[in-house]
Amino acid sequence: MPQLVDSDEATPLLRDDARSDHPQNEDDRSRWRSIRVMYFTMFLSSVGFTIVITSIWPYLQKIDESADASFLGWVVAAYSLGQMVASPIFGLWSNKRPRREPLVCSIFINLAANIYYAYVYLPKTNNKYHMLISRVFVGFGAGNVAVVRSYVAGATSLKERTGAMANMSACQALGFILGPALQAGLSFIGEQGVTVKFIQLQLNMYTAPAILAAAFGLINILLVVLVLREHHIDDNGRLIRSINYTSDDSFDASEEAEESIDHAAVLTSNVLFFIVMFIFAVFETIATPLSMDMFAWTRKEAVLYNGIIICCIGFESILVFLVVKVASKRFGDRPVLLVGLAIIFCGFFILLPWGNHYPKIQWADVKNNSLVSHLTGATTASNSSVEPTGCPYEQTWCQYTPAIHLAQYISSDILIGIGYPACNVMSYTLYSKILGPTPQGVYMGWLTASGSGARTLGPVFVSQVYTILGPRWAFSLICGMVLGAIILLSSLYNRLIAFSVRHGRIIE
Numbered sequence: 202m203p204q205l206v207d208s209d210e211a212t213p214l215l216r217d218d219a220r221s222d223h224p225q226n227e228d229d230r231s232r233w234r235s236i237r238v239m240y241f242t243m244f245l246s247s248v249g250f251t252i253v254i255t256s257i258w259p260y261l262q263k264i265d266e267s268a269d270a271s272f273l274g275w276v277v278a279a280y281s282l283g284q285m286v287a288s289p290i291f292g293l294w295s296n297k298r299p300r301r302e303p304l305v306c307s308i309f310i311n312l313a314a315n316i317y318y319a320y321v322y323l324p325k326t327n328n329k330y331h332m333l334i335s336r337v338f339v340g341f342g343a344g345n346v347a348v349v350r351s352y353v354a355g356a357t358s359l360k361e362r363t364g365a366m367a368n369m370s371a372c373q374a375l376g377f378i379l380g381p382a383l384q385a386g387l388s389f390i391g392e393q394g395v396t397v398k399f400i401q402l403q404l405n406m407y408t409a410p411a412i413l414a415a416a417f418g419l420i421n422i423l424l425v426v427l428v429l430r431e432h433h434i435d436d437n438g439r440l441i442r443s444i445n446y447t448s449d450d451s452f453d454a455s456e457e458a459e460e461s462i463d464h465a466a467v468l469t470s471n472v473l474f475f476i477v478m479f480i481f482a483v484f485e486t487i488a489t490p491l492s493m494d495m496f497a498w499t500r501k502e503a504v505l506y507n508g509i510i511i512c513c514i515g516f517e518s519i520l521v522f523l524v525v526k527v528a529s530k531r532f533g534d535r536p537v538l539l540v541g542l543a544i545i546f547c548g549f550f551i552l553l554p555w556g557n558h559y560p561k562i563q564w565a566d567v568k569n570n571s572l573v574s575h576l577t578g579a580t581t582a583s584n585s586s587v588e589p590t591g592c593p594y595e596q597t598w599c600q601y602t603p604a605i606h607l608a609q610y611i612s613s614d615i616l617i618g619i620g621y622p623a624c625n626v627m628s629y630t631l632y633s634k635i636l637g638p639t640p641q642g643v644y645m646g647w648l649t650a651s652g653s654g655a656r657t658l659g660p661v662f663v664s665q666v667y668t669i670l671g672p673r674w675a676f677s678l679i680c681g682m683v684l685g686a687i688i689l690l691s692s693l694y695n696r697l698i699a700f701s702v703r704h705g706r707i708i709e
Contacts, residue, residue: 228440232356232432236365238424239349242304244372245417246343249311250280251380252410253318255508256388257332260407263392264322265329272329274664278657279333280340285653287344292646295348300642303348304425311342312418319408319415323401340653342418347646354633354641356432359699363529366630367522370622374522378515381508384410435638437701462639463703466696469689470632471651473538476686477624478652480545482659483679484617485511487667495605497561497590510611514618521622534631535697539690541623546683548616552676554603561591562599598671605672637700 253260257276261268287307294303318335321328349369357365387409394405402408434440488510493503529537592599629648636644667675690697 228432231430232434235429235432236353236356238429239353240369240372241424242308242349242421243346243369244376245414245421246311246346246349247373247376248380248383248417249315249339249343249414251377252383252414253407255381255384256407256410257336261329261332263407264332265327268329272333274660276329276333276336278660279336280343281653281656283337283340284343284346285340285650285657287341288347288649288653289643289646291344292347292351292642292644292649295351295642296640299431300348300352301425301429301431304345304429305422307342307345307348308418308421308425309342311339311345312415312422314338314342315411315415315418319402319411322403322408344646344649347649348642350629350633350649351641351645354636354645356434358434358437359634359701362634363534363626363630364526366633367526367626370626371519371522374515374518374622378512381512383413387413435701462636462700463696465693466635466698467632467644469693469697470628470635471648473624473686473690474628474632474648475651475655476682477542477545477621477628477655479655479659479662480549480679480683481617481621481625482656483663483675484621486660487663487675490667491605491672492610493590494592494596494599495560495610496607497563499588499590510614514614517615517618518622521619522626525623525626529627529630534627534634535690535694537623538627538631539687539694541620541627542683542687542690544616544620545624546680546687548613548620549676549679549683551609551616552605552613552672553680554605554671554673556603556606558604558606559602560599560604563589563591563593596668596671598673602671602673631697634699635697639700 254277258273261273261276291303291307314335314337318332318339321331321335324331350366353365353369354362388406390404390406390409392405392407394403394409396403402412404412432440488507489503492498492507498506525537594600629645632644632648633641663675666678
């Protein structure tokens, strides 16, 4: 572990550093106040993504009857596409100018896009395209994640970095939990809701979450303007003189920055982060169709049970972040990342189908809404509203691929809920340490873009492979991908070290 000149004791989650309470250093207190504003910004970014995610499909069907499930995929992917484009732009901006500027601009775009989303029912035609554009801009505004990560990386010492990144990930996890909860809480308004005539707004269960997200954005802008101050320190905790921060007590870090970054380590970190995000995108996309196919759950049951599971995984992730802060201090970042990947591998390996039990086949309506099975001779009345359940007969693999048991599914959820948050926080913690004193805005932009690209490609990959080839092929390919990540990490293990350690300023 790095040996620093001034050693501080670890503090609990979301209480970052004991020095923030020391009366002799106002800069330190200001620094941690600013970092906490970044935590809140990350929290609101994840809330903004999830607060409408469960209602997008019914809202889309309500405003435009021509929208189908394939178009829904584009609407969901639009957020990640917007974020992927915006992240390097905001990252570059934060390198050249005070970070307050790209943050306020990006949050305002996000705020405006959420209001746009609430009004997409107004146009006479092409409503689905208006929704698509609004989600692109919501994602574009969320490109400030790159600025947030670069700020926290630049405002923390090497010793503080892992804890701060874990806190930030915990805030992100809280946002993912609270978003759907807020959507559920606002569902009591109903589909009709109330109409605010003077602004022509129909406030209902679909639009209210977007308006609430916009209100959160306004609060975020005020915090950035009133509380955020620029702070930049080196790995030892000394103030750095830069375009974003000047002080008589700071020193010029240009000599440090001139020393080379290990670009192989940078590229490896990006690849590992892409794989981690790709795997989780696959996991969250496949949950509902897999459970409906294997356990014959109805749509309502699948939404309810998987919602509960995702919520539990969110709380599990927060506990993992607590453990990660302690484990990384004792064992180092790389071993925690390696163990996390191994746990994810086990999680997907468990999902591989086995045994002689096959899923229930869902037979289509034959005529006049009658369900007829020639195999069993069973018939339901034409006026029946019973929802067909089971594995669709169009997926031919359903007839010869063994069913996945509920115990397998739950066990996999638990393991992935442990491995993913550990890998997530360790990936960009290591990345920020590898970059060192170099302005990290653009680099963090590319890291965020790689994660957004993974979240875009993951659902496309799994929908095609799972639908055509089935879970055995889908999860085998994922296992191979995770195994490849483990091999890549192991082969470059000695190069994935902090900039200061690489150049001999800190002994690991």
